[in-house]
Amino acid sequence: MVRLTIADGIARLALADPRSANALGEAMVGALQDAFDAIDRSADVRVVVLSGDGETFSCGAPRDLLLRLAAGEIRPADIVLARRLLDCAVPVVAAMAGHATGGGFALGLAADIVAIGEESRYGFTFMNLGFTPGMGATKLCEHALSPAIAHELLYAGELRRGARFAGSGINYVVPRAQVEPLALDVAARIAEKPRGSIAALKRTLSLPRRQAFEQSITQESFMHQITFAAAACRIERDYVE
Numbered sequence: 001m002v003r004l005t006i007a008d009g010i011a012r013l014a015l016a017d018p019r020s021a022n023a024l025g026e027a028m029v030g031a032l033q034d035a036f037d038a039i040d041r042s043a044d045v046r047v048v049v050l051s052g053d054g055e056t057f058s059c060g061a062p063r064d065l066l067l068r069l070a071a072g073e074i075r076p077a078d079i080v081l082a083r084r085l086l087d088c089a090v091p092v093v094a095a096m097a098g099h100a101t102g103g104g105f106a107l108g109l110a111a112d113i114v115a116i117g118e119e120s121r122y123g124f125t126f127m128n129l130g131f132t133p134g135m136g137a138t139k140l141c142e143h144a145l146s147p148a149i150a151h152e153l154l155y156a157g158e159l160r161r162g163a164r165f166a167g168s169g170i171n172y173v174v175p176r177a178q179v180e181p182l183a184l185d186v187a188a189r190i191a192e193k194p195r196g197s198i199a200a201l202k203r204t205l206s207l208p209r210r211q212a213f214e215q216s217i218t219q220e221s222f223m224h225q226i227t228f229a230a231a232a233c234r235i236e237r238d239y240v241e
Helices: 026-041 063-070 081-087 103-109 137-144 147-156 176-191 195-238
Strands: 002-007 010-015 047-052 056-058 092-096 099-101 113-117 121-123 172-174
Touching (some): 026 081, 081 103, 081 195, 092 176, 103 113, 172 176
């Protein structure tokens, strides 16, 4: 499900299930959580590069998981994968070369530094399926995007080419083939610094986002109680990986 390698202070963590478009199903989420546990235990890691194999960084939650959410079998507040990036002891660089939609885009935007591909498509598709955003997206997206752009994407459910995000607040918008090499270059410059100093700065810089995330998932849970039940039929009909 995931691939983790550690060398020269850099943890390279890849979503490695391209056949599912790196969907954030329960097995993938569990594998990512285990990987971040291993990263936090490693005193050698000073930065993480998060990427996705194949054409898609991540399509977000798969249909079966969305249907279980809609049926009330899982509480939306239980889906807090973005918290692992925020709580990671060292910075996370998201190398989103491929498409990223819904929860997949929200996951990438939870990183400390974000790079996307000009040719790929990105956006929040929650409202297209009839329910309100989750995974802390209502607040996390404002870190990498201006509030005006973030709110439009959340409302409209539009997928945009990466090139249109230039100047939006995302750190790097470059040709797709350059995303991962650029992310590794940024990571290498971070990895030169002492881990203690990096970790202290991460705790300080991430504090506002960690607080906003906790507030947002509570608010999002209230919205989901209203919107999920009515969305089940639409998820069955319109969900596309």
